[in-house]
Amino acid sequence: MAKPNYAFAKQQRDLAKEQKKEEKRLRKLAHEQEHGEQAEGESPADAQATDDKPSE
Template sequence: MAKPNYAFEKRQKEIAKKQKKQEKQLQKAARTEQPEPESVAADGVRAAPQPESQT
């Protein structure tokens, strides 16, 4: 009977962990790059806040 290769399992686990961490980092970077959709106009100029009307 063959003995288990613990070094291989450990390396695979480390690779999966590193990949998951990198994916999280990319998602975080994508979130910070995206501006608020309602506060930025299509031309990239930040729109002034609209005053609330008191009726």
């Protein structure tokens, strides 16, 4: 019977962990960009609303 290659198994686990971490980073980045663009679109309208108020 062949003995298990623990080093190879560990390497495969580490590669899978790194790949999952990278996918999560990309999802977070896409989510931030999606919501960041919406926030940027809202902020000029908010700025105009505050500019319309008379100063005291």
